Structure formats: structure tokens, C-alpha cells
Amino acid sequence: MNLHQCFLTQNNCYKAGRTIVPQGIMVHSTGASNPNLRRYIGPDDGLLGPVSSENWNTAIPGGLEVCVNAFIGKLKDGSIATYQTLPWNMRGWHAGGSANDTHIGFEICEDGLSDKEYFNAVYKEAVELCTYLCKLYGLTEQNIICHSEGYTLGIASNHADVMHWFPRHGKSMDTFRAAVKAALIEQEDEDMTQDTFNKLMNAWQEQSDPIYKTMDDVPAYWKDDAAELVEAGAIKGNGVHSFGIRQSTLKAAIICKRYADNICR
Ligand SMILES: [Zn+2]
Known part of the structure; x- marks a missing residue:
């Protein structure tokens, strides 16, 4: 995982400063074709590149009360990175439901949804981020859901992410959870002194x-x-x-x- 930090301190969600005890992780994807982190995150730290005027480091991005704990997408050099945008235990505005009180939320920047190379890279990055967060908060792969699963469970608004994208590349939330599980087992072995x-x-x-x-x-x-x-x-x-x-x-x-x-x- 290529983890960086850029808190969205101007966002009203950050200013609200509410905290949660993370009991799960919700995977989102942005629903807009723009894989660049600078579309959402700023200011430019030299890696992001020139930041979009519509970035989320503002009170209500695009008039919406939205914020997540992290984004996964492209740096200006085209490489993939994770940017933490809120403290992990800060209550995000991502689910449009009660999952905001329990789940860490992160967005994967979508591209045109058909580039396999980009998909595989952000999928891998997301597996690594979830593995890291599971270890940090004593969670398992069973505590990971996507936005659309959250809707089915009645804890999130009616969105399709990420199941409108993952299956296009032969993946699903079940393969995602299996990958996190395997990574957690592997880390357990490495941790064994x-x-x-x-x-x-x-x-x-x-x-x-x-x-x-x-x-x-x-x-x-x-x-x-x-x-x-x-x-x-x-x-x-x-x-x-x-x-x-x-x-x-x-x-x-x-x-x-x-x-x-x-x-x-
Ligand atoms: Zn979503």
C-alpha cells in the first residue's frame, strides 16, 4: 500500500469532528470517470498534481455533505496511492445511512470502468488498505461491505457501488473479502516471532x-x-x-x- 495523508480540514464533516468506534469498513467507488486523486483531494503536495477546483477540501463539495476517510486513485505520475482524508475513527459522510456511525468509508476513484490494468491496481490497493484497517481495529474480512451491500442491509442509501464495476473484471465483494482474509493470514504468519x-x-x-x-x-x-x-x-x-x-x-x-x-x- 502506498499510503499518504491529506486531511480535508475545510470539509464540514471534518469540522463536525465526530468520532466512531470502527466496527466495519465500507468500500465505495466515485461514480464518475476521473481516476485522479487531485479531483477530490487538495492542496497539491507535489505528488497529487494541480488540484481540481471541485475538490472535497471545501465545506460542502458540489453542494453535498460528503466526506470519506480515504481515497484510492492516481497520482500525477500515474502511480496508484491511498490518501487518508479523515482520521480513521472520524465519522464520515459516505453511507447516507446508519453505517456512518459504524463504518470507515473509502472511495476508489473510477475511470471508464473498462481498463483492466487500472482496476487490478486499485483493487490490490483496496485489499491492502482493508487488511491494514482490519489489523488496526481488530476486524476481519467479514466486517467489510460495499455501499450496495450496505443498502441491502438497510444501513446505507441506494447506490450500486462497487458491484456495477467489480464484476466487469471478474471480481466481487466475495473475492475481495477472500483476498483480505488471505492477506490477514499471511500477515499473521509474518508476525510470528x-x-x-x-x-x-x-x-x-x-x-x-x-x-x-x-x-x-x-x-x-x-x-x-x-x-x-x-x-x-x-x-x-x-x-x-x-x-x-x-x-x-x-x-x-x-x-x-x-x-x-x-x-x-
Ligand atoms: Zn458509495
Whole structure:
């Protein structure tokens, strides 16, 4: 993800400054053929390029009370970027329904909808943004919907995005969620340090193969055999201090002892 920040501080939504506890993410696309971020975001930071006079860093863009937490689109050099335009926990004006109270909203800038290369690039960027936000707020792919799904759920206004676009390139919100899920699993693996692995391994071993510290920890059905093994010096310790033997090891010792008892009988 190519993440930048340019808060739309002149937008009335930003000025309202209401916050939410993000419980989900809503994916939008702009519904207008203009893939350039500078159409919506300003001022120019040197990467965006000359900003449109209709950009959203104004009180009510185009007379509409609209604002989102981020945009995905093109920089002036044609490369793809994500611009965060509101703090992630700031209530956006994107859903036209109650999803504004629960969902982070972002827009993918549409082009003419038929350029596969552009679509694949912004789709990938959107997957990465959602993966990042899921990790940030402890969400899963199940918490991601698009605007049109929000309408079906009764928490957003009647818009078609993004399902008027994704299927043109063989994608859907289900493939999108699956991609985020896969990315989250991959990141989990990357986050696994040796230290964390050791801790998990120790906890698993403690549960599946407990250590008997003293004779008191040994189950009743093994106590006599264990006491004899200690007495014979086969197991170190006196069964009170530093007995320290794991269940699997004691089991093996007792199997050998019982076999030996049987032969010598
Ligand atoms: Zn929308």
C-alpha cells in the first residue's frame, strides 16, 4: 500500500469532528470517470498534481455533505496511492445511512470502468488498505461491505457501488473479502516471532504433556510404580523435591518397569 495523508480540514464533516468506534469498513467507488486523486483531494503536495477546483477540501463539495476517510486513485505520475482524508475513527459522510456511525468509508476513484490494468491496481490497493484497517481495529474480512451491500442491509442509501464495476473484471465483494482474509493470514504468519512461537509451544506442551514436579502431581494409578522407580534410583529425585519428569517420559519408564517386573516374576 502506498499510503499518504491529506486531511480535508475545510470539509464540514471534518469540522463536525465526530468520532466512531470502527466496527466495519465500507468500500465505495466515485461514480464518475476521473481516476485522479487531485479531483477530490487538495492542496497539491507535489505528488497529487494541480488540484481540481471541485475538490472535497471545501465545506460542502458540489453542494453535498460528503466526506470519506480515504481515497484510492492516481497520482500525477500515474502511480496508484491511498490518501487518508479523515482520521480513521472520524465519522464520515459516505453511507447516507446508519453505517456512518459504524463504518470507515473509502472511495476508489473510477475511470471508464473498462481498463483492466487500472482496476487490478486499485483493487490490490483496496485489499491492502482493508487488511491494514482490519489489523488496526481488530476486524476481519467479514466486517467489510460495499455501499450496495450496505443498502441491502438497510444501513446505507441506494447506490450500486462497487458491484456495477467489480464484476466487469471478474471480481466481487466475495473475492475481495477472500483476498483480505488471505492477506490477514499471511500477515499473521509474518508476525510470528521465535519468541511468540516458543510461548505458544510451551503452553501447548504444558497442556498435552504436563510436567510432574513432585510425587503429588503423579496420577494415583502410577504412584506405586513411580515410587519404586525413585527408590531404585531409576528416576532421580525423591519424589518430593526436583522430581521433574514429564507425563510421556514417566509413562515410558513405567512401561519398561512393568515389562521388567513381568519377566522377573
Ligand atoms: Zn458509495
